[in-house]
Structure formats: structure tokens, C-alpha cells
Amino acid sequence: MEIYTLIVLLLAATIRVATPLLLAAMAGLFSERSGIIDLGLEGKMLGAAFAAAAVSATTGSVWLGLAAGILTAVALALVIGYACITHQGNQVVAGMAVTIIVVGLGPTLGLAWFNLGGQTPQLDGVGQRFIGVVWPWAEAAREVPLPGLLYAELLSGQNLLIYFAAAIVPFSAWIFYRTRFGLRLRAVGENPHAVDTAGISVNGLRYQAVIISGVLCGFSGAYLSTAASSGFVRDMTAGKGYLALAALIFGKWKPWPTLGACLLFAFTDALATRLQGVVLPMVGVVPVQFILALPYVLTVILLAGFVGQAVAPKSIGVPYSKEK
Amino acid sequence: MSTPAKLPRWAELGLLPLINLGVALVLAGVIIKILGESPLAAFKLMAMGALGTQEGIGYTLYYATNFIFTGLAVAVAYHAGLFNIGAEGQAYIGGLGTGLVCLYLGTWPFWLVLPLAVLAGAIFGAAWALIPAWLQARRGSHIVITTIMFNFIAAALMTYLLVNVLIKPGQQSPETREFSSNAVMPAAHELLGKIGISVVATPLNLAFGLALLAAAAVWIFIWRTRWGFALRVAGANSAVAVYAGISPSRIILGAMLISGALAGGLGLNELMGSQHRILMDFPSGAGFVGIAVALMGRNHPVGILVAAVLFGALYQGGSQLSFDMPKINRDMVVVIQGLIILLCGAMENVFREPLAKFFSRKNDGNQMQ
Numbered sequence: 001m002e003i004y005t006l007i008v009l010l011l012a013a014t015i016r017v018a019t020p021l022l023l024a025a026m027a028g029l030f031s032e033r034s035g036i037i038d039l040g041l042e043g044k045m046l047g048a049a050f051a052a053a054a055v056s057a058t059t060g061s062v063w064l065g066l067a068a069g070i071l072t073a074v075a076l077a078l079v080i081g082y083a084c085i086t087h088q089g090n091q092v093v094a095g096m097a098v099t100i101i102v103v104g105l106g107p108t109l110g111l112a113w114f115n116l117g118g119q120t121p122q123l124d125g126v127g128q129r130f131i132g133v134v135w136p137w138a139e140a141a142r143e144v145p146l147p148g149l150l151y152a153e154l155l156s157g158q159n160l161l162i163y164f165a166a167a168i169v170p171f172s173a174w175i176f177y178r179t180r181f182g183l184r185l186r187a188v189g190e191n192p193h194a195v196d197t198a199g200i201s202v203n204g205l206r207y208q209a210v211i212i213s214g215v216l217c218g219f220s221g222a223y224l225s226t227a228a229s230s231g232f233v234r235d236m237t238a239g240k241g242y243l244a245l246a247a248l249i250f251g252k253w254k255p256w257p258t259l260g261a262c263l264l265f266a267f268t269d270a271l272a273t274r275l276q277g278v279v280l281p282m283v284g285v286v287p288v289q290f291i292l293a294l295p296y297v298l299t300v301i302l303l304a305g306f307v308g309q310a311v312a313p314k315s316i317g318v319p320y321s322k323e324k
Numbered sequence: 325m326s327t328p329a330k331l332p333r334w335a336e337l338g339l340l341p342l343i344n345l346g347v348a349l350v351l352a353g354v355i356i357k358i359l360g361e362s363p364l365a366a367f368k369l370m371a372m373g374a375l376g377t378q379e380g381i382g383y384t385l386y387y388a389t390n391f392i393f394t395g396l397a398v399a400v401a402y403h404a405g406l407f408n409i410g411a412e413g414q415a416y417i418g419g420l421g422t423g424l425v426c427l428y429l430g431t432w433p434f435w436l437v438l439p440l441a442v443l444a445g446a447i448f449g450a451a452w453a454l455i456p457a458w459l460q461a462r463r464g465s466h467i468v469i470t471t472i473m474f475n476f477i478a479a480a481l482m483t484y485l486l487v488n489v490l491i492k493p494g495q496q497s498p499e500t501r502e503f504s505s506n507a508v509m510p511a512a513h514e515l516l517g518k519i520g521i522s523v524v525a526t527p528l529n530l531a532f533g534l535a536l537l538a539a540a541a542v543w544i545f546i547w548r549t550r551w552g553f554a555l556r557v558a559g560a561n562s563a564v565a566v567y568a569g570i571s572p573s574r575i576i577l578g579a580m581l582i583s584g585a586l587a588g589g590l591g592l593n594e595l596m597g598s599q600h601r602i603l604m605d606f607p608s609g610a611g612f613v614g615i616a617v618a619l620m621g622r623n624h625p626v627g628i629l630v631a632a633v634l635f636g637a638l639y640q641g642g643s644q645l646s647f648d649m650p651k652i653n654r655d656m657v658v659v660i661q662g663l664i665i666l667l668c669g670a671m672e673n674v675f676r677e678p679l680a681k682f683f684s685r686k687n688d689g690n691q692m693q
Contacts, residue, residue, distance in 0.1 A: 039472075083670040083674075091670075092409070093670040094670035094671075096615065096665065098662070100661055101658075103655075103662070104656065104659035104661070104662060105662075108359065108652070108656050109359075111652075111653050111655075112358075112359040118653065242476065245469070245472075246469075287488065289480040289484040289487075293480035296473040297473075300455075300470055300473050300474070303459065303466065303469060304459050304465050305464075
């Protein structure tokens with residue numbers, strides 16, 4: 001029973017860590033499948049986290065905060081789009097630049113507006129945060145050992161954004177593989193000339209893709225500052241955008257495998273937190289840093305083609321111009 | 325890829341970067357205005373703080389030293405057609421090499437410690453670049469992604485080493501013990517004092533001279549050696565390179581090893597010159613500034629020196645700014661840095677196209693006369 005509780009708690013932690021990762025990875029999926037490298041994930045998340053917390057703190061409404069987060073992330077995505085789609089700029093540089101700007105701008109605006117050293121005020125008012133939705137009979141179900149605890153800890157009590165993230169995976173898979181838009185999106189990342197020849201706007205499709213990426217990053221950032229914690233702090237994404245990118249690659253640029261990668265990476269994170277300072281028999285103190293580095297190492301190994309193959313969209317990173 | 329619009333050489337190397345820089349500064353000014361301060365006063369404060377006093381100049385050049393090393397690192401890889409985002413991690417691991425020499429051989433005479441420290445920094449930095457380079461050359465793994473991953477792996481490794489292995493016993497913060505005095509880079513004010521010039525004490529040290537040497541060496545290497553020529557050919561067009569008998573995978577390995585070695589120079593300035601111990605996250609973003617410096621300096625050593633000093637001034641001026649304007653903190657420097665990368669790196673075509681039109685119209689006019 002004890003070990004079982006531990007596992008359920010570990011899984012619950014996994015889901016909480018996986019949610020922002022998954023939203024960002026799905027954001028990257030849309031952008032990258034259309035042929036635009038999404039190194040701006042980190043920046044868009046961070047920008048959304050700041051905007052969501054700032055607006056929620058000022059207006060008292062987490063929904064307005066979420067809207068502000070989405071708008072901010074979309075605006076940043078459009079900056080990248082303008083540089084890379086309209087003006088065929090370097091996508092890696094554009095994404096990095098936006099990230100660096102946001103890393104500085106969040107605390108700068110935070111200091112000027114709230115005078116709390118770059119943070120936003122604590123979100124402790126009613127309706128300022130996304131809080132867990134307790135499903136019916138969850139407390140009663142907790143008494144029932146096996147399925148009951150699962151129901152109470154995993155299915156019930158999560159906040160709305162977590163359910164949203166869970167729904168976005170099948171929805172994305174449906175868009176990519178069952179709709180005309182999805183087919184075109186995949187085509188424009190592989191062979192934009194063919195798409196252009198068919199009379200469809202390459203730039204139009206790519207703009208739609210980066211906007212979708214912005215929207216999803218908005219949800220991801222809002223989750224960090226208004227659901228997972230209560231307010232924005234400096235560098236609160238702490239590399240999650242890049243981890244999401246790694247998950248996207250580990251998931252071979254496909255929705256369901258990306259979900260798997262996010263859960264795996266989140267599990268290693270939850271495990272590392274759990275094992276912090278724990279002395280295991282035979283091993284001694286667990287070197288937590290190595291567990292935390294595992295997702296990056298795994299991604300490199302996958303990219304090296306030693307286990308399976310991750311094939312990127314063919315035209316990723318290549319600006320499109322009609323002349324050629 | 326479309327061919328970028330053609331510009332006269334002076335406009336390409338001088339005018340366009342200046343326009344991009346100007347627009348970035350105007351945007352920064354707008355942000356400062358939004359924060360409720362006067363942009364002109366802020367820029368004046370920054371310029372005075374960075375270049376107005378001996379102390380300011382010393383700090384500016386001290387920061388610039390780091391950026392010269394990382395900027396050169398990014399540039400060498402760039403000439404081979406590779407985007408090395410991993411200078412941050414390579415500088416971190418390279419600094420470990422330098423630091424280990426200083427910790428364990430630091431009691432040897434300085435003239436022995438210095439070359440060993442330089443060598444160890446270069447080897448450690450190059451080693452950290454080797455795996456992504458090898459994976460790109462032999463397995464086709466995208467070097468941008470692998471170098472990003474290696475930055476995170478480097479951070480995890482260094483945290484582990486500092487927390488569990490290298491930490492000075494009986495101490496809470498994850499730092500090593502201090503280097504012995506033989507393993508400390510002579511400061512600029514001491515060196516200048518010896519030849520009778522007295523200046524204010526700043527962290528500026530001999531590593532600045534080493535950075536200048538590195539810049540000269542990179543210039544000779546890229547433009548005056550067969551090897552550098554092969555590297556530029558491979559970077560410009562790998563099909564041509566293969567046809568000319570140049571092996572692209574050897575170029576990738578060579579360029580990345582040199583790139584990593586150059587990034588490894590950061591520890592000479594930051595650890596041997598200033599901190600005198602190994603501590604957490606000492607590159608503190610210099611690897612990313614190196615990308616900005618290389619982009620602005622058009623990957624040319626002279627341009628990189630100019631851009632590195634500019635960014636050094638930005639860092640030093642930024643701390644002055646945060647002292648004197650309470651509404652602005654040091655993060656503003658990061659914003660300006662990001663804006664410069666955006667304008668100089670990602671949006672350069674925005675102004676290149678109209679500029680090219682302007683020049684071609686002017687040329688047409690001349691021909692008609």
C-alpha cells in the first residue's frame with residue numbers, strides 16, 4: 001500500500017510537470033511541421049507567464065490573465081514570423097533573440113510596474129489562479145484502495161489547463177492526419193514548392209502555424225505562473241522551452257510519441273525531485289543532476305540515430321522564396 | 325534559399341550593421357520611455373558609466389574579453405557553415421580545465437601555469453564541442469540542437485562536480501577553494517604599474533591580451549592559410565568543397581574543435597583573472613552574447629573586437645544605469661542585447677532590401693548620365 005501510494009503520487013507529479021512541457025511541445029510541433037524551427041518556445045512561454053500573472057494580479061481574473069498570456073505569445077510568434085517568413089531571416093537566431101528579449105523584459109517591466117524586484121504580486125485572491133477541479137465523490141473514492149486513489153489523485157483535482165493539455169494531443173493528431181489543413185501543413189514543411197504550385201500560399205500556412213504555436217505557448221506560460229505557482233518569478237521557465245523542443249524531437253515530430261516523450265521527461269523530473277538527498281542501498285546518494293540531464297542525453301542519442309531515427313521535416317529552417 | 329540582395333562592400337560591412345544597431349537602440353529607447361525614464365539620459369548614463377572613467381573602461385574591456393573569446397568561437401564555426409549555440413557549455417567546461425590546472429598545479433611558477441591553463445581550457449572546451457561535431461559529421465545530427473542539449477548537460481555536470489566533488493570542504497556554497505597566488509592572471513593595473521603608468525584597479529587582466537592574440541590568430545587562420553580557405557569553401561558550398569577534394573566531415577570536426585577551444589578561453593579571464601576559483605554558472609550567458617558579437621561583427625575578427633567592446637560597454641553601462649535609475653535594473657541590458665541579436669541577426673534583410681534598391685537605383689542613374 002505504501003509503495004502504491006508513492007507511485008500514484010509520483011504519477012500525479014509527472015502529470016503536473018508534463019503539462020507545460022506538452023503544451024509547448026505541441027506548439028513547437030505546429031511550427032516545426034510547417035518548416036519553421038521553433039527556438040522561441042522558451043521566450044514565448046516566459047512572455048506568456050509574465051503577462052498572465054501580471055494581468056491576473058491587476059484585474060483579479062485568471063481568464064483575462066490567460067488571454068493576455070496568449071496575446072503576448074502570439075505577438076512574439078508574429079515577430080519571429082515577420083523576421084523569418086516575410087523577410088527570410090535566420091530562424092534559429094530569431095527564436096533565440098526573442099527568448100533573450102523576454103528573459104530581460106519580464107523582470108524589467110515587472111520592476112517598473114509592481115516594484116517587487118522583477119516579480120509579480122502573489123496571486124492569492126479568489127479567481128486569480130487556475131485551481132484543481134475536484135470531481136464528484138473524489139474524497140469518498142480515496143478510501144477505495146486501487147482505482148479509488150487513482151481517481152482521486154490523478155483524474156480528479158487537476159486544474160482546467162491540465163485537462164486542456166490532455167485534450168490537445170488527440171485534437172492535434174486529428175488536425176495533422178485527418179484534415180485538409182493538416183495535410184497542407186505537413187506538406188509545406190516537406191516541400192513548399194509543391195504547395196506553392198498547387199496554388200496555396202506557403203507564407204500564409206506558415207503564419208497560421210506560428211500563430212497556433214503562439215496560442216499554445218500562451219497556455220503553457222499561463223500554466224506556469226497562474227496554475228503551477230502563484231505569480232511570475234525571474235526565469236521561471238528555466239529551460240522548459242528547450243526541454244519541450246527535445247521532447248518534440250524525441251517524439252519524432254509526431255503528436256502521440258511527443259506526448260510519450262513529455263511524460264517520460266516529466267517522470268525523470270518528478271523522480272529526481274523525489275530522490276533528492278535520498279540514500280539508496282548499493283547506490284548511496286543518488287546524483288540527481290544525472291537524472292535531470294537524462295532527457296537531453298536521450299535526445300542526443302536519438303538524434304545520433306543509435307536508437308531508431310528522428311527525421312526532421314525536410315524543409316525545416318529553409319526560408320521559402322518563390323523565385324527559385 | 326534566395327540570394328540576398330547585393331550591397332556595396334562598405335554598406336554591407338559598415339552601414340547595414342549601423343542601421344540595425346540604430347533601430348535596436350531606438351526600440352530600447354522606446355522601452356525605457358515606457359518604463360518612465362528618459363531614453364537620452366539613460367543612454368548618456370550608460371556611455372559615461374562604460375567609457376567616461378578609467379574604472380568604467382577597465383570593466384568594459386574586462387567584460388569584452390569574455391565576449392571576444394565566445395564571439396571568435398561562434399565566428400569560426402560560422403565560416404564552416406555551422407551554427408555553434410554551444411559556446412556557453414564549451415566555455416563552462418573549458419573553464420573547468422583551466423580551473424583544475426590552477427587548483428592542482430597552481431603552486432608551480434606562473435610561466436608554467438599559464439601555458440598549461442591555456443592549453444587545458446582549450447582542450448576541455450574543444451572536447452565538449454567534439455561530440456556534437458562528430459555527430460553532425462558522421463551521423464547528420466543537427467548541430468544546433470545537439471549543442472543546445474550539450475549546454476544543459478554541461479550545466480548538470482558542473483553542478484554535480486561543484487556540489488559533490490570540487491566543493492571546498494566545510495562550505496555551503498558550491499565553489500572550489502581559492503587558486504594559489506601563482507595561478508592568478510596579472511591584473512592590468514599591476515602590469516601597467518610596472519612600466520610606470522598608474523591606473524585604477526579593475527578586473528581587467530592579461531587575458532585581454534590573450535584574447536587579442538586569439539583574434540589575430542583567427543584572422544591569420546581563416547584568411548591566410550590553406551586550412552582556413554578550405555573551411556570557408558566548405559561553409560559557402562559543401563558540394564563545391566567535395567568536388568575540390570575537401571572532406572566536409574573533417575572540416576566540421578576541425579572547425580568545431582577550434583570553436584570549442586576558443587570558447588574555452590573564457591575561463592582565463594573569468595576564473596584566473598577575476599574570480600580566482602571555480603563557481604556555478606560563471607559563463608553567465610557570455611556564450612550567447614558571443615552569438616550577438618559574431619553576428620554584429622560580421623564574423624570578422626576586427627568586427628568582433630568592435631562588437632565585443634560595444635557589448636562590454638553595454639554590460640558595464642547597464643550596471644551604472646541600475647545604480648542611478650531605480651526604475652531600471654540590469655535586466656534592461658539583456659533586453660538591449662536581445663534586440664541587437666534580433667535586428668542584426670534575424671531581421672537584417674528587412675533593411676537590406678530597401679537599401680539594395682536604393683543603391684541599384686543610384687547606380688542606374690550614374691550609368692545613364
